[in-house]
Amino acid sequence: MTEHDLEVVDADLVDDHLPALREQAQALALPPADPDAWLPPEAEEDAKAGIADSTNDAYTRDFRDYVLWCKTVGRRPIPAAPQTVTHYISHLTRTPRPKTGRPYSPSSLDRIIASIRTTHSAAGHQPPETKGARKVVAGYRKRLSEAKDVRAQPNKTSPALPSVLARALSVIDRTTLSGKRDAAILLTGFACAARASELLLLDVASVTKPDEVRGIGIRVRIYRKKIKKWQNVTVKYGQDEATCPVRALRTYLDALAAEGHTDGPLFMRIDRWGYLGAPIYRRGREIGDPTGRMTGEAISDVVEKSMAAIGMAGRWRSHSLRRGFATAALMTGADPIHTSRHGGWADGSKAFQGYVEEANGLGKENPLTNIGL
Structure with missing residues (x-):
């Protein structure tokens, strides 16, 4: 289970009122006892506007399996008794x-509990x-x-620390459009501590010009989905041109402009021949975002392939950038509160506290650092 998964479970009902689950749950739910427990179509649409567009396939599968089990044992799936x-x-x-x-891991069971609660809420029932x-x-x-079973431990992504990022960037062909994009994804994702779902929503207009931030860098306007807030993240120039997030992002933006792409999605899919936003098909049907916007899975693929190119062992996904930022910043003594807020973690986030503890073990806060061994 990744840190992202842990945040989903911790958040529980914060932002997972999924439309697909809502329809599935309402079909099974008993009629509401309250005669006023209904909404007109326009109010339903307004409510849906506040729900994340992405659906969680794992939650849908979890609830489907739960319903099948309930039918087998003769229990009511919703509203469920404790x-x-x-x-x-x-x-x-x-x-x-x-x-x-083998049975599910404890982390997966945490997720299943969250999916059952979420489904109840989506159907208008008390979880x-x-x-x-x-x-x-x-x-x-x-x-x-x-029993020393590995399932007792969360399946974490590997942190993309600056030294690892530098190696990955060194083998990317940054003379090509896709190379410029991949470098910008790695460095923007790290510098903004961004989730894949946040990176893919960025537009060209989300990035300011350098002179608008008093010459110290750029500002990226990003929507933090977990805390449902817009944030202006200041990204400073790096000391090394090869790993500077500002230069990488501006270089990519210039390349997009040369292709005539000056507005709309920032991170675009690029085919093997270098065509920007080319349509993709499956069984004769066009799939993917018609604007050419990348998916979260495609962004994770960029991270994974970059690490594979340098032979890095580990579990590399888009969340590696976010985890790497937190670990690296805290190891160098950055203030935990400022670090947390820069990355859009909720105050008191259990996931972020885990990064603090990990960084303390690696840094000078470890009591063995100056103990004299």
Whole structure:
């Protein structure tokens, strides 16, 4: 489970009212007892405007499997009794999955609990109390830990620290349009501590001109989806031209302008022949964003392929840039509050606190640093 996954579970109902789950849950839900528990079509549309466009496939699968189990054992899926959720999670700790031959990991069970709660909220029901289910997960995690089972540990992405980024950038052909784009993705993602879902929403107009930030860099206007806030992130010039996020981003913007692309999506898909925003097809049907905007998976692919090119072992995804920023900044003594707010973490974020603890173990705060061994 990645840090992103952990933030999803921590947030629980913050921003996961998914349209697909809403329709699925409402089809199963009992009629509301409150005669005023309805909305006219225009109000429904207004409410949907505040919901993230992206759907969470894992949550949809989780809820589908939960409903099938409820039918098998004769329990009501929604609105669910707390005992139903506890029973289901207990069942999953003892049931091997066909794909792996082993039960779900504790982190996956945390996600399943969140998906059940989210689905209830999407259908207009009070989410079930899940203390019993979480106690089941806690006991399960303890058993796995004592057995030294790797499933007891979260599956974290590897942090893209500056030294690693420098190596990855050194093998990118930055004379090509795709090379300029990939360098800009790596360095902008790192400097802004951006999630893939935040990077892909950037437009050309999201980036200011250098002279608008008093000569110290540029400003990127980015929407932090987890905390539902716009943020103006100041990105400063780097000391090394090869790893400077400002220069990389301006170089890419100039290349886009030379192609006649001066507005709309910032990070565009580029085909193998170097064509910008070329349509892509699957079974004769056009797929992908018609504007040429990259997907979150495509942005993760850029990170993964860049690290593979230098033979870096580890789990490399777009979140590696965000984690690398936090770890590197904190290791150099950056203020945790400023670091957290620069990266758009919610105050008190458990995920960010994990980065603080990790950086403290690697930096001068480690009590063994000056102990004299």
